Amino acid sequence: MDLSTKFMGQTIKSPIIAGSCGKTAELGNIKLSEDKGAGAVILKSLFEEQISQEISNNMRLMQNAGEMIEAYTYIAEHTKRDNLEKYLNLIRQAKESVNIPVIASINCVSANEWMQFATSIQQAGADGLELNMFIMPTNINMSSEDVEQVYEDTIQILRRAITIPVSLKISPYSAALAKFCQKLSWMGIANLSIFNRFIEHDIDINTETTKPINILSSSDELYHTLRWTAILSKLINCPLTSGGGVHTADDPIKLILAGANTVQVASVLYNKGFDYFAKANTRLMQWMQEKGYSKLNDFRGKLAIDKNDKASTFYRVQYMKYYAGIE
Numbered sequence: 001m002d003l004s005t006k007f008m009g010q011t012i013k014s015p016i017i018a019g020s021c022g023k024t025a026e027l028g029n030i031k032l033s034e035d036k037g038a039g040a041v042i043l044k045s046l047f048e049e050q051i052s053q054e055i056s057n058n059m060r061l062m063q064n065a066g067e068m069i070e071a072y073t074y075i076a077e078h079t080k081r082d083n084l085e086k087y088l089n090l091i092r093q094a095k096e097s098v099n100i101p102v103i104a105s106i107n108c109v110s111a112n113e114w115m116q117f118a119t120s121i122q123q124a125g126a127d128g129l130e131l132n133m134f135i136m137p138t139n140i141n142m143s144s145e146d147v148e149q150v151y152e153d154t155i156q157i158l159r160r161a162i163t164i165p166v167s168l169k170i171s172p173y174s175a176a177l178a179k180f181c182q183k184l185s186w187m188g189i190a191n192l193s194i195f196n197r198f199i200e201h202d203i204d205i206n207t208e209t210t211k212p213i214n215i216l217s218s219s220d221e222l223y224h225t226l227r228w229t230a231i232l233s234k235l236i237n238c239p240l241t242s243g244g245g246v247h248t249a250d251d252p253i254k255l256i257l258a259g260a261n262t263v264q265v266a267s268v269l270y271n272k273g274f275d276y277f278a279k280a281n282t283r284l285m286q287w288m289q290e291k292g293y294s295k296l297n298d299f300r301g302k303l304a305i306d307k308n309d310k311a312s313t314f315y316r317v318q319y320m321k322y323y324a325g326i327e
């Protein structure tokens with residue numbers, strides 16, 4: 001049974017890959033991912049906003065100590081270099097320790113100077129770079145076209161800066177998601193990854209404060225990913241990675257049937273550990289054997305929506321009696 005597939009320009013042994021999360025910031029877990037059968041690993045993202053925040057914190061300390069504001073450039077550069085150096089070390093160590101592709105990840109909210117980091121990431125030996133992008137649409141002076149333009153500019157700058165393959169990881173929030181994804185997929189990216197997941201916040205009515213909630217995904221979230229995998233997989237011009245709500249060993253099979261080239265997991269690594277990779281690979285092989293498939297392409301996209309199919313159940317969203325069956 002052949003589970004191999006293409007991902008970011010390489011052939012990987014399994015379509016199930018470790019998604020970017022706190023677990024993939026540790027070398028031990030990167031090795032464990034390979035040992036347990038992950039096809040590739042996406043490192044924890046280097047966050048533009050987090051580094052900016054650290055710069056502000058360091059600046060406040062300096063100002064309290066009576067330092068001059070001119071120190072800003074020095075502190076900003078030092079903080080950035082320090083964060084980047086730690087990240088580059090992780091890439092170098094990971095590359096020395098494992099044979100599966102090591103994909104770095106940067107989170108950016110603008111097409112600005114953080115792009116310089118990409119060149120250093122390439123030099124450190126990363127096999128590819130995943131760009132984790134989301135622009136919170138709160139700026140009333142930015143139209144949807146303006147927001148989309150930031151994505152396009154960022155991809156263009158990145159592609160000029162580096163030669164390693166670039167994957168774009170997006171959120172499900174876009175007024176014209178299918179069209180947007182198709183457009184992005186024609187911009188020379190090596191992979192489109194759906195979907196990034198956001199931390200939501202609850203309100204504690206006793207303390208009247210907010211607190212993060214549902215940090216890990218649940219199985220229910222898979223259905224949204226399945227729908228969009230089926231819609232996008234035959235529309236776009238690059239391979240598709242699907243993730244979000246993958247918790248059981250059957251879930252990767254469903255996503256590949258819907259057209260995913262690879263499947264990304266994060267929350268399940270917290271809930272069930274890295275053994276998940278071994279279990280999901282075994283289940284995939286067993287299922288393929290039962291069905292008489294010898295390779296992934298024998299069934300990939302069997303339930304994806306074709307261009308001419310206007311009637312797929314994946315298009316149905318309203319609670320009409322016929323579809324919900326409970327009214």
Ligand SMILES: Cc1cc2nc3c(=O)[nH]c(=O)nc-3n(C[C@H](O)[C@H](O)[C@H](O)COP(=O)(O)O)c2cc1C
Binds near residue numbers: 045267
């Ligand atoms: C604790 C945690 C940390 C995460 N950190 C990142 C990150 O740094 N960069 C990123 O692109 N995605 C990050 N994610 C999102 C995951 O990579 C993934 O897209 C999302 O959680 C949906 O997949 P899941 O249902 O398997 O968790 C994180 C997820 C979790 C649970």
